[in-house]
Amino acid sequence: MARGKHPKAAIEKALQYAEARGWTVRKAGKSAHAWGVLECPNNDPECRCGKFCRNGVWSTPRNAEAHARAIIKWVEKCKYTGGGE
Numbered sequence: 648m649a650r651g652k653h654p655k656a657a658i659e660k661a662l663q664y665a666e667a668r669g670w671t672v673r674k675a676g677k678s679a680h681a682w683g684v685l686e687c688p689n690n691d692p693e694c695r696c697g698k699f700c701r702n703g704v705w706s707t708p709r710n711a712e713a714h715a716r717a718i719i720k721w722v723e724k725c726k727y728t729g730g731g732e
Contacts (some may be wrong), residue, residue, distance in 0.1 A: 658708075661714075669688045
């Protein structure tokens with residue numbers, strides 16, 4: 648099933664960037680404050696200094712462009728999908 652499109656164009660573009668590198672966008676639960684969750688396909692505790700590659704995607708951040716840049720940074724700092732540290 649296809650995921651829903653993010654309402655902010657900059658964030659949608661960043662999500663497509665992540666998906667092209669193997670990341671998964673999962674819908675957040677009913678009571679969640681996030682629009683969705685972005686997950687690395689490997690989810691390795693040794694990647695990103697022990698932080699699992701799983702991050703919340705907000706629906707209405709204060710600055711959509713900054714949130715989109717953060718999403719791209721998550722992907723690029725992953726040792727599996729972006730080249731690592």
